[in-house]
Amino acid sequence: xxxxxxxxxxxxxxxxxxxxxxxxxxxxxxxxxxxxxxxxxxxxxxxxxxxxxxxxxxxxxxxxxxxxxxxxxxxxxxxxxxxxxxxxxxxxxxxxxxxxxxxxxxxxxxxxxxxxxxxxxxxxxxxxxxxxxxxxxxxxxxxxxxxxxxxxxxxxxxxxxxxxxxxxxxxxxxxxxxxxxxxxxxxxxxxxxxxxxxxxxxxxxxxxxxxxxxxxxxxxxxxxxxxxxxxxxxxxxxxxxxxxxxxx
Amino acid sequence: xxxxxxxxxxxxxxxxxxxxxxxxxxxxxxxxxxxxxxxxxxxxxxxxxxxxxxxxxxxxxxxxxxxxxxxxxxxxxxxxxxxxxxxxxxxxxxxxxxxxxxxxxxxxxxxxxxxxxxxxxxxxxxxxxxxxxxxxxxxxxxxxxxxxxxxxxxxxxxxxxxxxxxxxxxxxxxxxxxxxxxxxxxxxxxxxxxxxxxxxxxxxxxxxxxxxxxxxxxxxxxxxxxxxxxxxxxxxxxxxxxxxxxxxxxxxxxxxxxxxxxxxxxxxxxxxxxxxxxxxxxxxxxxxxxxxxxxxxxxxxxxxxxxxxxxx
Numbered sequence: 402x403x404x405x406x407x408x409x410x411x412x413x414x415x416x417x418x419x420x421x422x423x424x425x426x427x428x429x430x431x432x433x434x435x436x437x438x439x440x441x442x443x444x445x446x447x448x449x450x451x452x453x454x455x456x457x458x459x460x461x462x463x464x465x466x467x468x469x470x471x472x473x474x475x476x477x478x479x480x481x482x483x484x485x486x487x488x489x490x491x492x493x494x495x496x497x498x499x500x501x502x503x504x505x506x507x508x509x510x511x512x513x514x515x516x517x518x519x520x521x522x523x524x525x526x527x528x529x530x531x532x533x534x535x536x537x538x539x540x541x542x543x544x545x546x547x548x549x550x551x552x553x554x555x556x557x558x559x560x561x562x563x564x565x566x567x568x569x570x571x572x573x574x575x576x577x578x579x580x581x582x583x584x585x586x587x588x589x590x591x592x593x594x595x596x597x598x599x600x601x602x603x604x605x606x607x608x609x610x611x612x613x614x615x616x617x618x619x620x621x622x623x624x625x626x627x628x629x630x631x632x633x634x635x636x637x638x639x640x641x642x643x644x645x646x647x648x649x
Numbered sequence: 650x651x652x653x654x655x656x657x658x659x660x661x662x663x664x665x666x667x668x669x670x671x672x673x674x675x676x677x678x679x680x681x682x683x684x685x686x687x688x689x690x691x692x693x694x695x696x697x698x699x700x701x702x703x704x705x706x707x708x709x710x711x712x713x714x715x716x717x718x719x720x721x722x723x724x725x726x727x728x729x730x731x732x733x734x735x736x737x738x739x740x741x742x743x744x745x746x747x748x749x750x751x752x753x754x755x756x757x758x759x760x761x762x763x764x765x766x767x768x769x770x771x772x773x774x775x776x777x778x779x780x781x782x783x784x785x786x787x788x789x790x791x792x793x794x795x796x797x798x799x800x801x802x803x804x805x806x807x808x809x810x811x812x813x814x815x816x817x818x819x820x821x822x823x824x825x826x827x828x829x830x831x832x833x834x835x836x837x838x839x840x841x842x843x844x845x846x847x848x849x850x851x852x853x854x855x856x857x858x859x860x861x862x863x864x865x866x867x868x869x870x871x872x873x874x875x876x877x878x879x880x881x882x883x884x885x886x887x888x889x890x891x892x893x894x895x896x897x898x899x900x901x902x903x904x905x906x907x908x909x910x911x912x913x914x915x916x917x918x919x920x921x922x923x924x925x926x927x928x929x930x931x932x933x934x935x936x937x938x939x940x941x942x943x944x945x946x947x948x949x950x951x952x953x954x955x956x957x958x959x960x961x
Contacts, residue, residue, distance in 0.1 A: 405760035482744035
């Protein structure tokens with residue numbers, strides 16, 4: 402780990418105002434609109450209230466937008482020749498990945514912090530454990546989507562593809578029960594989509610499995626969803642890295 | 650490891666690389682290259698596109714693994730020489746982050762070396778001090794190339810590899826780049842550069858290694874390579890009648906390689922230009938005789954042409 406390298410990488414991302422808007426400002430705005438400003442925001446939900454439920458959802462959305470973008474750009478940069486440049490230095494692949502992961506995690510902290518502060522300032526309420534544990538789960542789980550971004554970057558090798566992958570997150574977020582509570586068939590389908598398990602897990606310290614419609618969902622559904630999707634993204638990225646090597 | 654004989658800067662030992670492709674099976678990019686470069690030499694690796702220069706240099710830098718053979722840099726394998734900062738390179742293209750500034754790029758790469766040269770020093774040596782704050786995206790091709798050069802100077806390498814460093818630069822940017830390089834090479838660094846500009850090889854290198862079809866086809870000083878062009882070219886206007894007989898007679902002269910006709914003018918390539926000139930003037934009634942020394946360009950064409958013939 403190398404402080405100068407990480408700091409310069411952080412500065413690069415922070416300077417990209419368009420990305421930062423989608424990573425931090427937009428989810429924050431969504432929280433205010435769909436959470437704090439609604440009439441039912443003060444209603445109870447598990448170990449807290451509805452505002453907190455929406456707060457965790459939006460923080461999760463911001464965090465995956467950050468990690469997907471950083472993972473994807475890491476892949477594209479390396480294939481556009483930066484990898485060759487780094488190949489002329491003592492830097493090992495493992496250290497590079499570790500530093501990029503650190504950067505992704507730090508950037509993901511920005512929307513989480515911003516939205517949790519907004520939550521504190523508005524109506525979000527919950528137990529201390531629910532606040533702390535949900536923030537931690539949002540951050541750690543977002544790492545899975547760094548691998549998703551990486552796989553897309555490796556597969557399509559262009560900045561446009563990485564933007565598309567981030568855009569696709571909006572659809573995944575709808576299907577993942579992040580923006581609006583789903584019901585019926587749509588909810589059944591939702592349980593198989595990538596963001597569903599992640600956000601359900603992050604909300605678990607608050608909801609303990611209790612759904613907006615009052616039904617109870619066991620924890621294993623969220624855990625299996627996250628595990629399976631992490632495995633799918635991981636295998637895809639590994640296969641694509643190997644394919645990229647053979648082509649050289 | 651100290652020995653009595655000085656260690657070679659670079660040794661290639663039966664180096665070969667074969668690529669598998671989807672369309673035509675195997676491509677032999679490099680087919681058995683042996684080469685030794687001594688410390689302090691400035692060597693041009695010259696050859697047409699597809700000669701195997703970039704593939705050979707990639708293997709030297711450890712970016713590609715050889716199919717056969719071995720690369721040794723100051724007695725070490727490539728990856729270890731790179732990690733120790735003994736070898737560094739300016740690559741042909743790509744390889745920069747567009748949203749970093751020039752100085753930030755140098756700082757970032759410097760941070761991964763154990764004991765790099767100071768950032769301001771390499772910026773100065775690459776002539777980039779004034780451009781430090783400029784975004785890479787806003788730098789011209791020549792400026793980006795100088796930035797790659799600055800990055801290559803960071804480990805203070807003993808062997809510097811340049812892969813077509815001036816590709817895509819205009820004439821003045823190319824001259825600026827070589828001026829910068831020249832002062833660096835004068836300081837005693839070993840430099841190996843690939844190029845397909847003959848003038849660059851001629852004016853900057855002491856030794857030329859000519860590659861074609863994945864092999865080394867000539868290796869020597871610039872003067873030696875030039876001498877391999879088949880001597881000189883003699884041309885003269887000749888009378889319009891009996892040209893066939895004249896051409897036959899010229900072809901029979903010792904040392905004549907080629908006789909060409911352009912209208913009433915004969916162009917003869919020969920290692921014995923005096924004999925050709927005498928015959929043209931005295932026996933064939935030739936006028937406007939001109940004798941031209943072989944250029945590096947014609948040497949290049951002659952040698953690579955011979956190779957193609959021998960392959961075909």
